[in-house]
Amino acid sequence: MADTIFSKILRGEIPCHKVYEDDLVLAFLDIGPLSEGHTLVIPKAEKATLAELDDESAAAIGRVLPRLCRALVEVTGVKEYNVLQNNGAGAHQAVFHVHFHIIPKPDRDQGLGIKWPARSLDGDEGKALAEKVRAALGD
Numbered sequence: 001m002a003d004t005i006f007s008k009i010l011r012g013e014i015p016c017h018k019v020y021e022d023d024l025v026l027a028f029l030d031i032g033p034l035s036e037g038h039t040l041v042i043p044k045a046e047k048a049t050l051a052e053l054d055d056e057s058a059a060a061i062g063r064v065l066p067r068l069c070r071a072l073v074e075v076t077g078v079k080e081y082n083v084l085q086n087n088g089a090g091a092h093q094a095v096f097h098v099h100f101h102i103i104p105k106p107d108r109d110q111g112l113g114i115k116w117p118a119r120s121l122d123g124d125e126g127k128a129l130a131e132k133v134r135a136a137l138g139d
Helices: 005-010 055-076 123-137
Strands: 018-021 025-029 039-043 081-084 100-104
Touching: 005 025, 018 055, 025 055, 039 055, 055 081, 055 100
Parallel strands: none
Antiparallel strands: 018 025, 025 039, 039 100, 081 100
């Protein structure tokens, strides 16, 4: 994997405003926040996408995300927030190291803005796709 800004933060070459750290996870304030409290949560394992992450690192992030969300709600007083994670350039990933954004949404003008072009799921297509996914999981 290419060296990223997060690699440099993990090595201590670039400072960060750390809010949480354990053996597998680091969380720090985003230096280009969309709102007060915008936090990044990264695994210490240097993988570009979520699909590349091992189960242990993924579980560690899953355990800490709710704790960080509760802390940000308490500290900012903002009860609404987004948790965002992108995989690949086409999905708007800019730093190719797995990371989750926790973005408080205090009002319409701050936080994350989302366009959601939903479409309908055909019943037969959905059934076929679900079967393929289950097969890929080995279940």
